[in-house]
Amino acid sequence: xxxxxxxxxxxxxxxxxxxxxxxxxxxxxxxxxxxxxxxxxxxxxxxxxxxxxxxxxxxxxxxxxxxxxxxxxxxxxxxxxxxxxxxxxxxxxxxxxxxxxxxxxxxxx
Amino acid sequence: xxxxxxxxxxxxxxxxxxxxxxxxxxxxxxxxxxxxxxxxxxxxxxxxxxxxxxxxxxxxxxxxxxxxxxxxxxxxxxxxxxxxxxxxxxxxxxxxxxxxxxxxxxxxxxxxxx
Numbered sequence: 587x588x589x590x591x592x593x594x595x596x597x598x599x600x601x602x603x604x605x606x607x608x609x610x611x612x613x614x615x616x617x618x619x620x621x622x623x624x625x626x627x628x629x630x631x632x633x634x635x636x637x638x639x640x641x642x643x644x645x646x647x648x649x650x651x652x653x654x655x656x657x658x659x660x661x662x663x664x665x666x667x668x669x670x671x672x673x674x675x676x677x678x679x680x681x682x683x684x685x686x687x688x689x690x691x692x693x694x695x
Numbered sequence: 696x697x698x699x700x701x702x703x704x705x706x707x708x709x710x711x712x713x714x715x716x717x718x719x720x721x722x723x724x725x726x727x728x729x730x731x732x733x734x735x736x737x738x739x740x741x742x743x744x745x746x747x748x749x750x751x752x753x754x755x756x757x758x759x760x761x762x763x764x765x766x767x768x769x770x771x772x773x774x775x776x777x778x779x780x781x782x783x784x785x786x787x788x789x790x791x792x793x794x795x796x797x798x799x800x801x802x803x804x805x806x807x808x809x
Contacts, residue, residue, distance in 0.1 A: 627802055685739070688737055
């Protein structure tokens, strides 16, 4: 089955910088989700988006559901060392859920 | 505490030696699934279960079996593991059907097949 195209694959940034990552697909999804995976742990949900055009924030995180329903982005503002991890996007329609390959974020103090 | 548990967390085995990875959830969730995570590929679904005694193939089911005899448990069975099944495995559960916003993941099982 088709996975999502997530970019960038990895990012190395300084503490305090803003981060942006995105996911695209050739298919339409009804829900877009963003997860974070800490080392040695399973993914944990950060933000869920349910409507095209929706912009949702969770603290320093902001995510948007693309108008075409084929893409989404996640922004992290003023990064801190604990933001380190792998960020996954996921698109869902009915019983079908697809994941991006992940963006590995490294934050240098 | 609501959680999904997996055992073992780490396993090194040899080709052909049958193994089982257990998964248990204490949230009375009906839907459970298994994923494998490989570098550059993200998470891919292996099998899922909508309820007790109801299982179905995901995207990459070859070489795996599952069973769902009780609602809380969903073991993943590798009858004859091969090196290409070396991966990080995650069990997940949600209340009913796959709901990404309600899906809880286990901590993962890192499997190495020599």
